[in-house]
Amino acid sequence: MTRVLVVDDEPQIVRALVINLKARKYEVDAAHDGATALELAAARHPDVVVLDLGLPDMDGVEVIRGLRGWTRVPILVLSARHSSDEKVQALDAGADDYVTKPFGMDELLARLRAAVRRAEPAGGGEQDVMVETEEFTVDLAAKKVNRGGRDVRLTPTEWHLLEVLVRNTGRLVSQRQLLQEVWGPSYGTETNYLRVYMAQLRRKLEADPSHPKHFITEAGMGYRFEK
Numbered sequence: 001m002t003r004v005l006v007v008d009d010e011p012q013i014v015r016a017l018v019i020n021l022k023a024r025k026y027e028v029d030a031a032h033d034g035a036t037a038l039e040l041a042a043a044r045h046p047d048v049v050v051l052d053l054g055l056p057d058m059d060g061v062e063v064i065r066g067l068r069g070w071t072r073v074p075i076l077v078l079s080a081r082h083s084s085d086e087k088v089q090a091l092d093a094g095a096d097d098y099v100t101k102p103f104g105m106d107e108l109l110a111r112l113r114a115a116v117r118r119a120e121p122a123g124g125g126e127q128d129v130m131v132e133t134e135e136f137t138v139d140l141a142a143k144k145v146n147r148g149g150r151d152v153r154l155t156p157t158e159w160h161l162l163e164v165l166v167r168n169t170g171r172l173v174s175q176r177q178l179l180q181e182v183w184g185p186s187y188g189t190e191t192n193y194l195r196v197y198m199a200q201l202r203r204k205l206e207a208d209p210s211h212p213k214h215f216i217t218e219a220g221m222g223y224r225f226e227k
Contacts, residue, residue, distance in 0.1 A: 008030075
């Protein structure tokens with residue numbers, strides 16, 4: 001069963017999420033503050049975290065950074081904060097998705113399923129594909145990236161974005177296609193997601209992130225991967 005860690009200081013939201021998740025056969029742990037969330041995550045190893053940013057003891061972004069120090073678990077942010085800057089800050093810290101309050105339960109559950117699906121290993125039957133550049137090597141079958149003899153740690157979303165681009169080497173992939181393939185079919189206009197995650201890939205893999213050789217932006221259209 002998929003285990004979900006719900007982190008929110010509003011009892012009615014926690015109650016609603018626990019009821020809906022358990023009804024769909026998820027195992028659920030709940031925390032009402034950041035410190036408890038980090039303790040539960042370490043003890044229970046959830047498959048996905050649903051996290052409110054406005055916690056009583058620390059900002060949710062601190063919780064994201066704490067989790068990202070040791071785990072790639074998908075993190076779905078649930079927050080009343082609507083500004084683009086705050087969304088980008090959460091995504092840049094390592095969140096995989098962002099849902100604003102008030103939210104529809106069906107949409108939240110769909111995004112949660114998509115986050116879990118992105119983090120799962122690919123099924124059998126995939127052809128082994130190794131892509132090499134001067135700076136790094138991508139092993140699509142093993143889902144590994146190596147740079148300078150060391151494995152590079154990528155979040156599930158970073159990996160999925162990299163995989164789509166690498167499988168389309170040399171071809172322009174539109175912003176809409178990337179959003180829908182990586183985040184799901186209900187996405188298409190959240191270009192700030194792409195900006196954040198492309199910047200993270202460049203920081204981790206490009207020799208000069210400010211002048212990328214491999215992750216090319218086609219302004220207003222999309223992105224292209226070049227070996």
